Amino acid sequence: MSKPTLAVIGGTGAEGSGLALRWATAGYPIVIGSRSQEKAAAAAQEMNGKLPEGSAAVSGQANGDAAANAEIVVLSVPYDAQAATLDQIADGCQGKTLITVVAPIKPPKVSQVWRPEGGSAAQEAQARLGENVKVVAAFQNVSAEELKHLDHSVECDILITGDDKSAKQQAIELAAAAGLFGIDAGPLLNASVVEGMTALLIGINIRNKVKGSGIRITGIPRP
Numbered sequence: 001m002s003k004p005t006l007a008v009i010g011g012t013g014a015e016g017s018g019l020a021l022r023w024a025t026a027g028y029p030i031v032i033g034s035r036s037q038e039k040a041a042a043a044a045q046e047m048n049g050k051l052p053e054g055s056a057a058v059s060g061q062a063n064g065d066a067a068a069n070a071e072i073v074v075l076s077v078p079y080d081a082q083a084a085t086l087d088q089i090a091d092g093c094q095g096k097t098l099i100t101v102v103a104p105i106k107p108p109k110v111s112q113v114w115r116p117e118g119g120s121a122a123q124e125a126q127a128r129l130g131e132n133v134k135v136v137a138a139f140q141n142v143s144a145e146e147l148k149h150l151d152h153s154v155e156c157d158i159l160i161t162g163d164d165k166s167a168k169q170q171a172i173e174l175a176a177a178a179g180l181f182g183i184d185a186g187p188l189l190n191a192s193v194v195e196g197m198t199a200l201l202i203g204i205n206i207r208n209k210v211k212g213s214g215i216r217i218t219g220i221p222r223p
């Protein structure tokens, strides 16, 4: 069965490019989205040069076009850029699943949990996009540093929250495609806990002088 095309909005950055690299390797056609079409095309060209044989193709488009031309949209931009980016892609997301990777981090206190007014970045995204978009929060706890190395397995589970079961199943499948174990962690209301964990992990990275600490859920069956 052919795999759905994924738009990775902010796929020019650290986290989005790591995910895009893994998904393209697993055979998912990727459209990297950027504020600049030229920047997206350059990032896509660079990624195509790194992909192993048999990978799907990566292309690059401006954010709005990338969302419109994909079946599933992944949002991977800094929290401060979320609202403006959502306004660029809102039309293209209607009727689709949007998987948000956004973790709200407030520099300079990057290792302290900070909750946005709407409860979580993911709930704010849902409110901004409207009920016709199935928003799922996932991948907040996996480090870009880990994702970019295709040659090793990543020791981090993916907690997935959202209000639509089929959309969460899409995220679970995408986690597996990236070599990760996705776990349904309940409704989108729970996204605030997962987003907050990112600040904890940044602090753990700093104190342990590492770049890629992660989380593991124990006591459940694994494939």
Ligand SMILES: NC(=O)c1ccc[n+]([C@@H]2O[C@H](COP(=O)([O-])OP(=O)(O)OC[C@H]3O[C@@H](n4cnc5c(N)ncnc54)[C@H](OP(=O)(O)O)[C@@H]3O)[C@@H](O)[C@H]2O)c1
Pocket (backbone or CB within 6 Å): 010, 011, 012, 013, 014, 015, 016, 033, 034, 035, 036, 039, 040, 076, 077, 078, 079, 080, 081, 084, 085, 101, 102, 103, 104, 105, 139, 140, 141, 142, 143, 144, 145, 198
């Ligand atoms: N890095 C990690 O290890 C990691 C781990 C877990 C979760 N996350 C979360 O994933 C998201 C992306 O993280 P990242 O490290 O990939 O971020 P990033 O590299 O700083 O930014 C990603 C992309 O977002 C766009 N962007 C940046 N600043 C912007 C602005 N002011 N306005 C509009 N667009 C802007 C840029 O794309 P264009 O210039 O091409 O438009 C940029 O390439 C964040 O919410 C982060 O908290 C990151």
